Amino acid sequence: MEALVIKVDQLVDGVLKDDRKAIARLISLIENDSPEGLGAVRLLYPHTGRAYVIGVTGPAGCGKSTLIYRLASELRKKDKTVGVVAIDPTSPFSGGALLGDRIRMQNLSTDEGVYIRSMATRGTLGGLAKATADAVRVLDASGKDVVFVETSGAGQSEVDVIKVAHTILVVMAPGLGDDIQASKAGMMEIGDIFIVNKADRDNADKAVEEIEAMIELGIQEGRWRPPVVKTTASSGRGVENVVEKIEEHEQYLTRTSAKENLVHRSEIEIAEALRYRLTDRLMAELRKDSNFARLVKRVAARKMDPYSAADRLVSEYIRKRGRSRRKP
Amino acid sequence: MNSRAKLRVLVAKPGLDDHDRGAKVIARAFRDAGMEVIYTGLRQTPEQIVKTAVQEDADAIALSILSGAHMTLFPRIFELMRKEGISDVLVIGGGIIPDEDVSELKKMGLSEVFGPGTPTSVVVDYVVQHARRR
Numbered sequence: 001m002e003a004l005v006i007k008v009d010q011l012v013d014g015v016l017k018d019d020r021k022a023i024a025r026l027i028s029l030i031e032n033d034s035p036e037g038l039g040a041v042r043l044l045y046p047h048t049g050r051a052y053v054i055g056v057t058g059p060a061g062c063g064k065s066t067l068i069y070r071l072a073s074e075l076r077k078k079d080k081t082v083g084v085v086a087i088d089p090t091s092p093f094s095g096g097a098l099l100g101d102r103i104r105m106q107n108l109s110t111d112e113g114v115y116i117r118s119m120a121t122r123g124t125l126g127g128l129a130k131a132t133a134d135a136v137r138v139l140d141a142s143g144k145d146v147v148f149v150e151t152s153g154a155g156q157s158e159v160d161v162i163k164v165a166h167t168i169l170v171v172m173a174p175g176l177g178d179d180i181q182a183s184k185a186g187m188m189e190i191g192d193i194f195i196v197n198k199a200d201r202d203n204a205d206k207a208v209e210e211i212e213a214m215i216e217l218g219i220q221e222g223r224w225r226p227p228v229v230k231t232t233a234s235s236g237r238g239v240e241n242v243v244e245k246i247e248e249h250e251q252y253l254t255r256t257s258a259k260e261n262l263v264h265r266s267e268i269e270i271a272e273a274l275r276y277r278l279t280d281r282l283m284a285e286l287r288k289d290s291n292f293a294r295l296v297k298r299v300a301a302r303k304m305d306p307y308s309a310a311d312r313l314v315s316e317y318i319r320k321r322g323r324s325r326r327k328p
Numbered sequence: 329m330n331s332r333a334k335l336r337v338l339v340a341k342p343g344l345d346d347h348d349r350g351a352k353v354i355a356r357a358f359r360d361a362g363m364e365v366i367y368t369g370l371r372q373t374p375e376q377i378v379k380t381a382v383q384e385d386a387d388a389i390a391l392s393i394l395s396g397a398h399m400t401l402f403p404r405i406f407e408l409m410r411k412e413g414i415s416d417v418l419v420i421g422g423g424i425i426p427d428e429d430v431s432e433l434k435k436m437g438l439s440e441v442f443g444p445g446t447p448t449s450v451v452v453d454y455v456v457q458h459a460r461r462r
Contacts, residue, residue, distance in 0.1 A: 021413060024385035032333045095334070096359035102380070103369040109376045109383070117383055120334070120364050 008039045015044060018142045020115065027117055030134045033127070033280075041134045044141040049262075051083070051140035052250065055165030056150045057187065062173040063197040065104035066233040067242070068148050072108055074243050075146055081113040083139030083147040085132060087161065090120040097121075101150060115139060129160045130276045133269065136164055162190065163268060167249045169242070171195045172211070174203040188214055191226055193245045199230035199238065224252050286313070335363040335459050338386040340377045341370050342405070345395035350422060350444065354390060357448035361456070374401060378408040381417060388418040388459040390451075398425050398433065406437040418459045420451070 011029075014022020029037030054071075056064050065086065072082045086101035097120035108114040117135065121128050132149060139147045151161050162168055170191035194215070196207045211228050219225060227245050231238030253261055286292040295312065298304040339355040341348055348370055358365045366384045368376070381389055393401065398421070409415050421433070421441045430441050439458060442451050 020382050024383055028333075028336075028385040090364075091359060094360045095362040097364045098355060098359045098367060099364060100367045100369075103367065106368055106372065106376055106380070109368075109379045110373075115383055116380075118364075118366050122334075 008036050008043065011036070011040045012043045015040070015138055015142050016047060023115065023138055023142055024117070026138050027119075027135045030138070031119065031122070031131050033131075037134070041137055044137060047141040048137045049140070051136070051144050051147045052167075053136055053140075053147050053149065053165045054246065055162035055168040056148055056171060057152070057159075057162050057168065058171035058195075059173075060152055062171045063231075063233045064150050064171050065101040067169075067171060067195065067197060067231065067239070068150055069105040069108065070233050070236050070239040071242060071246075072105070072114060072146075072148065074239060076108075076111065076113060080145040081143060082108075082115070083136070083142075083144040084114070084116040084150065085119055085135050085139070085147065086116065086150045087119045087121060087128070087132065087152070089152065090122045092123065095123075115142070115144065127276075127280060129164075129272055130280075132161045133164045133272060159187070159190065160272075166253060167192045167246050169193050169195055169246075171197050172207060173198040174201050174207045188218065192224065192249050193242065194226055194228045195231055195242060196228065197231050197233050200232050200235075204230060224249065335387050335455070336366065336384060337363050337388045337390060337455060337459070338366045338368065338377070338381050338384060339390045339392070340368045340372045340380070341392050342372050342374060342377055342401045343393060343395045343397045344371060345393070346370055347394050348392070350394075351390075351392040354392070354422060354448060354451060357452055358390075358455070361452045363455070374404040374408055377405060378412055378414070381409070382412050382414055386414075386417055387461070388420065388455050390455070391419065391421050392423045393421065393425065394423040396424065399429055402433050402438060403436055409437070416460050418455065420455065422446075422451070 011022050011026045015026060026037060026040055030041065056068055058064055068084060068086075072084065075082050084105065086099070086105075088097055088099045088101060090097045099118035099120060102109070102116050102118055105116055109116060119131065119135065122131075136147050136149060149162060149165060168190050170187050170193070172195070174196065194211050196204055196211070198204070208228050208230060215226050215228070229238060229241050229245060231242060233239065292313075295304070295309050299306055299309050337358050339351055339358070341351050351367075355365045355367045366380065366386065368380055377389065377391070380386075391402075391405070402421070405419070406415075409417065409419075415437065419438055421438055423444070425433070425441050425443070430438075433441070440454060442454075
């Protein structure tokens, strides 16, 4: 047990000193759902809350990684330190993953002010959002001014992941075969800035018009109106405009009560932590319980429905807790 | 090892040759074997490779070299790995590396070389067996 404590302390110290090996090791522990990882994250939590988190999402091939590379380079010119968490899907067949986002960012790999980490989705319900949020906290605690989170926006879990961000960039590219109108509703709702990348292509202006029409539908008086920006990330064109819009959004967040936003974000963080506790960890414990196995069989035989099963588990859990509290 | 833990392998092409088919084939083979492959693309400098390995907490580094520059690139990589404190990471090589250089490279820290035509399963098995475990 003592060895565990020492290890956690060393990791925490290392992260606070921006020791890259400690950061790397801790993110791996977090991904592997290890208790030391969780222990370290809890100790680091008071040191978080400084970094500005920018989510970048959009269909595969639209240029997210290149755009992040350009944005990070701009931030470096302003002497800001940057973290990047780039997420790619795990193959459901092999459990492995090809993580290639950082190819576009490799020029920054030797910049000591930039930390880039590739993560695979690994396919656990809710697990990705938790791992990502914790990885962002580690980079935050290590002192990074800005942290980018890149996802492919393909599934609901990826939409959840991006909610850790202050500003969400939704990136699209004309002619990807991805009909703008068919864009998932989730993307349209959470985007703070819309970017039409590869704007040198045909139909870029049409894409801008279509997005603006959809934004028009969702406008609320007095709320932030998402701008649409054209970029050609491969050449860097338009990237300065994106930086400008991000700064504007940051100012908007500050103006419209920073405290409320902080409280709201903390609520989301607790909800995520609860979901992790209740779903993943509880399920892991239940699977060891023979009573649970019996309950599962009853539901499978249609002798009970899943909701009643869940209700029973909840009341059993509350009863158990009540009993253990009464113990001296 | 934690059953959730995955092997993380960095596949890199140091130096200036642009033939990446072999590297891509091995990267896909690693992925199909359940590993998380960080593929960094062409023209990587030793510094880029080692810095990436640190940030990605790589358990193994697979280097593909066809340019003949292996006797300059590998030693530099091993030196940087020592500086960064990641000498426990497995390093394997692929591509065109002459036999007479292999034994010298192995003394420096290269674990094994897999020439063209080696079945990918052989390479995968080797990495699974010898990669650093946490």
